[in-house]
Amino acid sequence: MDLFSNIALGFQTAFTAEALFYCFLGCCIGTFVGALPGIGPMVTISVALPLTFGLDPTVALIMLAGIFYGAQYGGSISSILLNLPGTASTAVTALDGYPLAQSGRAGFALFINAIASFCGSTLSIIVVMAFAPAIAEIALRFNSTEYFAVMVLGLVAACTIGGGSPLKSLVMVVFGLILGIVGMDINSGAMRYTFGFLELTDGISLISVAMGLFGVAEIVRKMAGPSTHASKTMIQDLSLASMLPNREDLSRLWLPILRGTSIGSMIGALPGAGPTVASFMAYAAEKKASRDPGRFGKGAPEGVAAPEAANNAAVQAAFIPTLSLGIPGDVVMAILLGAMIMHGVIPGPQFIANEPAMFWGLLVSFWIGNLILLFLNLPLIGLLVRIITVPSRILHPVVIFFICLGSYSVSNNIFDVFVTLVFGVLGYVLVRRGFHPAPVLLGFILGPMMEENLRRSLVIARGDPSVFLERPASAVMLGLAFLLIVMPLRKPALRFLSRVRR
């Protein structure tokens, strides 16, 4: 099958009334929660996931993915109008978007945001269409040995590339892997770390882990900060006419958009470096490329266009490792992967071959979704602004309510609400101690698959662990993982050695 017949197949799937409706719904919800400072796409997808259990898996994924990329559009709205990023990946947008809004060009800034986001996404989807099937094809030749090595590399890369302390991230990944063990072992039937709780037989609920670590903990932290009362000053004239750029602006913006898109698609495909890193890098690159870097931070349109193109491109590109290898690059992808598993779809290299309608339908729905978002964002700005200005004292109980019922509804069990509570407290403590809990979810999702592939590899190799180094592809990947761990340790180790010698 060639690309065009595949895309045609995708259109067939994505153009049903049901798929279109849920795509629209997902994009709307995503825009709203993205715009609200404090609730990210991650919590929203966790809450929405149990609500999609009754849907067809493809439609469910179309909607959940719509929330994710919709949130990128929405997040920049509060960045531009309130100087308060709705999601982390749009923080850079505020640097130049807010000054633009202050100087009375809020409509123009929002327009650039929408256009740059749209271009970044749509171009990046083409990259996904080209690369994901090709990578999956290669990965199909992997056996469990290589697959185990890919997962080790993916997890290590996620810990070391994104910035922050790699050691702390590794602790979080291993913690996630350990959480993934809890429950009944599928091979022996032995109960592992369930401490007599029958509710843990099927393992800890992904939704509870995600909503506790991120939702509950985040609200507790938000309450301590300044309350988010949006000033109404920025919300002046937001008519469609005020948004349209002139010809000169447009000719100055297409290069930054293209640069942002290419940075975003490359960074987004790497594990561990999601849209946030991509947007920061695109902004830095744009500043370097500019003839007049002094304008940045004072309302340069390029400073909105490049990072917005980059973070949206990165969001789409993150689907490459997720859909072609079954390895999530970041937390939101981990939850989407969890959603696939809960809907009975087996992720991995065989996914594209086994479920072509689902894969291509999903990709085409991204195109449709971005088109919806482009047209949704511009005229609905006024409504969105009113929603952003909902005070946090109303928002917090509503979010906790959805977290409670969301975790309950996974298996209609109050035990899961208590699990969410435990992870909420844990998430708070971890962040207090400087640990970012995002890698926990990556480990949690990949843990069971890693163990299974390790077991199989050892069975095939008749118990000889050197098989991981004898097979070339596996050896290369484990070597890379080793390098990634050792590189950041080099400096502290040298420091330690010199101190010991003295």
Place this chain on the structure above:
Amino acid sequence: MLRHRNFAHDLFCLTIIGFGFFVIYGGLELSIGTMRRIGPGFFPLGLGAIMAILGVGLLFERQDENRDDTRNPRGLIFISLALAAFAGLLETLGLFPATAAMVLLVVAAEPERVSLPTVIGLIAGLWAVGYLLFVVVLRLPLQPLAPEIWTMM
């Protein structure tokens, strides 16, 4: 060679090491199996060991000073109580009492006072959402008010 030590950090590292050993202990209770056929305890054993080693490594890691210092013990306690109250009341008294208790506790967690009409509006709104979305549309096996309440009265 004196170095400024962060007591809370060291304690946390020791907790991580302790957790690693706890996982190792749990793995040893299960069967390790052989290399040719690994048992249910093999993978946890390895992870516990890695966890303990990483914890030791963290003891020697230099801590950056400019980390986020948001503290909110009061919020943590009240939000935890809100979740616990919701979970505890949901199947005993019903969805409505559980929602009301949860809203009151979340509001109590806020640093600022929330006006009474806002609280009532929140509870009423969430009752409507909870009933329509979760009971009617999604058909969760929940009752707005548990029948036991009526027999109690």
